Amino acid sequence: MPETRYARTVDGVHIAYQEVGSGPFDLIFANSWASHIEFSWSRPAVVRFYEHLSSFCRLILFDKRGTGLSDPVLNVPTIEDRMDDMRAVMDAVDSKSVALLGTSEGAATSVVFAATYPERTTAMVLFSPFIIGLADEECPWAWTADFWELMSTAMENTWGTPDGSGVEFCTPSLIGDESAREWYAHYWRSAASPASALALLRVNTQIDIRPVLCTVRVPTLVLQRTDEMWVNINYGRYTAEKIPGAKLVELPGTDHYPWEQNADAVVGEVEEFLTGARTERDSDRVLATVMFTDIVQSTEQASALGDQAWRERLDAHDEMVRRQLARYGGREVKTTGDGFLATFDGPARGIRCALAIRDGAHRLAIEVRAGLHTGELELRGEDVGGIAVHIGNRVASSAEADEVLVSSTVKDLVAGSGIQFADRGEQRLKGVPDT
Numbered sequence: 001m002p003e004t005r006y007a008r009t010v011d012g013v014h015i016a017y018q019e020v021g022s023g024p025f026d027l028i029f030a031n032s033w034a035s036h037i038e039f040s041w042s043r044p045a046v047v048r049f050y051e052h053l054s055s056f057c058r059l060i061l062f063d064k065r066g067t068g069l070s071d072p073v074l075n076v077p078t079i080e081d082r083m084d085d086m087r088a089v090m091d092a093v094d095s096k097s098v099a100l101l102g103t104s105e106g107a108a109t110s111v112v113f114a115a116t117y118p119e120r121t122t123a124m125v126l127f128s129p130f131i132i133g134l135a136d137e138e139c140p141w142a143w144t145a146d147f148w149e150l151m152s153t154a155m156e157n158t159w160g161t162p163d164g165s166g167v168e169f170c171t172p173s174l175i176g177d178e179s180a181r182e183w184y185a186h187y188w189r190s191a192a193s194p195a196s197a198l199a200l201l202r203v204n205t206q207i208d209i210r211p212v213l214c215t216v217r218v219p220t221l222v223l224q225r226t227d228e229m230w231v232n233i234n235y236g237r238y239t240a241e242k243i244p245g246a247k248l249v250e251l252p253g254t255d256h257y258p259w260e261q262n263a264d265a266v267v268g269e270v271e272e273f274l275t276g277a278r279t280e281r282d283s284d285r286v287l288a289t290v291m292f293t294d295i296v297q298s299t300e301q302a303s304a305l306g307d308q309a310w311r312e313r314l315d316a317h318d319e320m321v322r323r324q325l326a327r328y329g330g331r332e333v334k335t336t337g338d339g340f341l342a343t344f345d346g347p348a349r350g351i352r353c354a355l356a357i358r359d360g361a362h363r364l365a366i367e368v369r370a371g372l373h374t375g376e377l378e379l380r381g382e383d384v385g386g387i388a389v390h391i392g393n394r395v396a397s398s399a400e401a402d403e404v405l406v407s408s409t410v411k412d413l414v415a416g417s418g419i420q421f422a423d424r425g426e427q428r429l430k431g432v433p434d435t
Contacts (some may be wrong), residue, residue, distance in 0.1 A: 001041040004069060007062075007092035009084045016069035017062040017089045021054025025122065026098040027274070028060040028086060029053070030106030030113075032257075033200050034191035036068040037061045043183055044331050045382065049259035052267040053101075056275055060098070062089045066200070067192050076203045082109040083116065096120065099274050103127040103258055104231060108209050111243075115215045123219040125270050127258045128231045129239045131213070133205035141234040148205045152198060159197055160189035170230045170256040179322070179332060213242035220246040221273040223266060225253035247273070289350040289374045289410065290389055291330070292396035293321065293357055294339035296367040313364060314338065320360040328353035333384055339368070339396075343384060347374050347406075348414045354404040371396025373407040387432070394429035 002018040009015060018037050040046045040061075053059045063070040064085045065077050077085075086109070090098060097120045102110030107129035114121040135142040158164030165184035167174050174180040192200065220243045224236030233250065240248035249269050253261040272278040295301075295317065302310040321340050325332055328349045330342040344350035354370035361368040373395055375388025391407060399405035411421050426435040 001038060004038055005092070007085075007088040009065070009088040011084070013065045013073065013085070013088075014071045015062055015065060015085045015088050017060060017092065019093060020050055020059040020061065021057060023054065023057035023059075025057050025274070026060060026090075026093070026095045027053060027057040027101055028062070028090065028095075028098045030082075030086065030100060030102040030110050031061075031064075032104040032106055033204055034067040034188065034197060035063050036187060036190040037063050038069060039187055039190045042326075043187075043259075045263065046259045049263050049267065052264065053270065056271050056279065057099070058093075060089060060093060060095070062086070063191075066196060068190070072196075076199045078203075079109050079112050079207075079209075083113045086113055087117075087120075090120065097122050100124045101127070101270065102129070104130045104256065105204050105207065107131065107239075108207050111209055111216060111239075112212055114218045114220075115212050118217050121218045123221075123274055124216070125221045125223065125273060126236075126239060127223045127266065128225070128228060128256055129222065129235055130204070130207065130231050131209050131235060131239055133207045138210075139234070139238065141232055143205075145205075148201070152201060155198055155201065156194065159194040161185050164188070166230075171260050172229060172254040173261050174255075210242065213239060214244065216243045216246075219273075221269065222246055222248045223258075223269055224248075224250060225255060225261065226250045227252070227254045228256055229254060230256040285376050285378055285386075287374070288377050288384075288388075289344040289347040289372055290377065290384065290392035291342045291344065291350050291354055291370060291372045292336065292339060292393050293342075293354065293368050293370045294336070294396060295361070296369055296401040298338040301366065313366065316364055317361065317366060320364065321357055324353050324356045324360060328356070333382065341384075341389075343377065347372065347410045348417045348419065351404060351406065351410070351414065351419055358402060358404060367401045369396060369399035369401055370404045371399050371406070372404070372410050374409045374413055391429065391432055394432055398427060398429070 002020050004016050004018055006014045007017055064082050065071055066073045099122050100110040107126040108131055110124055114124045132139050132142050135144050162181035162185045165181045167181050167184060222236050222240040224233055226233050240246040251262060251265055255261040258266045268278045325342055330344050330353050333341040333343060350372050358368055371392055373388055373392040377384045377388050378386040395405050395407055428435050
């Protein structure tokens with residue numbers, strides 16, 4: 001995570017910001033209605049989104065006033081206030097002009113900024129632009145006042161909980177993913193308090209920047225997923241139609257946040273629009289350590305304990321594993337029956353995490369086994385694949401109860417770490433060439 005610094009606006013408000021990368025031009029990311037730039041780095045999908053963007057520019061992230069790590073304020077910030085926040089951050093990083101990437105309500109701020117300060121805006125990309133809050137005869141596809149009233153009531157009752165995470169509305173591709181619901185609940189708790197969130201929502205329903213669209217004179221790209229539920233595709237189509245010369249690209253998908261679903265396609269469109277070319281990335285293959293864990297004799301234990309007691313113990317196990325993954329910087333890829341598949345950017349951290357999981361399982365009166373291998377992984381969205389994953393899985397299958405078994409590749413890479421090994425000899429793994 002990059003260092004968080006503070007810019008100061010003309011009215012004395014401190015705005016938290018970060019710089020990522022050092023490309024030939026600056027791109028300022030005007031995020032949605034609330035954000036937390038530090039906590040956002042705990043979700044791998046967001047990290048990949050940031051890193052992909054920063055591969056061709058200097059990416060500037062910030063929390064607008066009243067949200068995240070920026071100063072709290074008494075009144076809900078207006079679009080004018082939000083533009084002041086952007087200018088303060090630009091001045092703090094000594095950026096005379098920037099490209100803008102605005103998402104949702106941040107897109108509305110970006111439009112007004114670009115129209116007001118064309119000399120400081122080189123180009124603009126709007127993703128899922130929220131340019132009007134309430135439906136009328138011209139825009140009957142926008143949300144109604146009755147809907148916002150229902151949404152306000154729901155937020156007041158569930159803000160900061162998994163039920164209030166917004167996954168069902170904003171990221172339908174993650175429905176059923178409890179870890180995603182929990183992450184977004186934590187993210188929103190970090191970004192804004194319940195009262196602040198409600199105040200922001202009520203002000204955002206009053207947004208209407210339609211008269212400004214025709215005054216934009218900078219190159220503009222509008223991106224949106226065709227089947228999005230939260231800010232439907234008509235917002236993007238209307239915006240692109242009204243901004244002179246704007247280009248509209250509709251992408252497949254349902255999710256509101258640009259870092260979910262086909263995020264590489266989103267960034268590819270941004271890169272091509274801003275640079276004139278789309279870089280062929282090899283980032284779908286990375287060197288990493290893969291770890292598989294598994295509860296030993298889980299079926300027998302479930303039969304002995306009964307369904308309810310076993311479910312409670314399994315829940316405690318899952319919570320313990322996730323706690324250790326967070327402690328050692330592991331990324332949960334998915335659960336695998338009674339175990340986990342996770343990745344690490346360093347093999348020593350993976351081994352220590354596996355040992356901690358083994359010790360944690362002891363305290364729950366269960367035994368686990370773990371297997372680790374380091375190799376080149378294929379990134380498939382949130383999932384991983386490739387021969388290295390198969391080897392890791394086979395290594396784990398060869399482990400005995402209460403054992404952390406690793407490939408010789410892992411052992412060789414942690415020389416000098418102080419981790420002690422016992423030699424299990426050469427093994428031939430099913431479906432894997434050589435020994």
